[in-house]
Amino acid sequence: MAKPATMRDAQDALGQTVSRMRDPTEGTTVARKRRKDFDISGTNAKPVMASAVAKKPLKALTPLDFQGIYTDMTRAGKAATTVRHTHTVVRDALSDAVEWGMIPFNPVDRTKPPKKTVAPVDTMSASDEARALLEVADHHRLKALW
Numbered sequence: 363m364a365k366p367a368t369m370r371d372a373q374d375a376l377g378q379t380v381s382r383m384r385d386p387t388e389g390t391t392v393a394r395k396r397r398k399d400f401d402i403s404g405t406n407a408k409p410v411m412a413s414a415v416a417k418k419p420l421k422a423l424t425p426l427d428f429q430g431i432y433t434d435m436t437r438a439g440k441a442a443t444t445v446r447h448t449h450t451v452v453r454d455a456l457s458d459a460v461e462w463g464m465i466p467f468n469p470v471d472r473t474k475p476p477k478k479t480v481a482p483v484d485t486m487s488a489s490d491e492a493r494a495l496l497e498v499a500d501h502h503r504l505k506a507l508w
Contacts, residue, residue: 376423377416407451409435420465425472428452432475442476449475 410416413434415427428449435445453470460468499505 375417375419377411407448407455409440409448410452420459423456423465423469425469428470428473432473436476442479446475446478449473 409431410428413431415423415431418427432445432449435448436442449470453468456465456468456470459465
């Protein structure tokens with residue numbers, strides 16, 4: 363059920379709106395994803411809430427604002443997964459704002475978070491593994507079993 367938007371909502375800053383969204387006395391919740399990882403009040407929203415973007419009115423938000431936050435997080439050494447979690451939390455919150463008529467579109471939908479990265483796995487060749495096993499087995503008390 364959509365919350366009726368007011369003129370005050372449309373002119374409020376992102377930080378004020380998100381604070382109201384997570385305030386139980388307001389009667390609304392943003393938590394589409396109830397897992398702790400994606401809680402709007404958790405650590406994943408902190409980079410956005412601590413930035414100058416949090417002080418901008420909702421209608422003044424642009425995709426470039428959020429893309430800059432993702433770039434800053436990546437330069438600060440945050441993992442791609444952390445940046446993607448932040449993207450998910452903010453995207454969900456602003457999707458609710460669109461649904462409630464507070465903004466015409468979700469600027470986060472027009473951004474590109476970093477791609478998932480997979481760490482390369484260091485493997486040994488089968489012959490190296492067999493050689494290492496036989497070297498250990500040669501000095502083992504049960505070497506006849508190997």
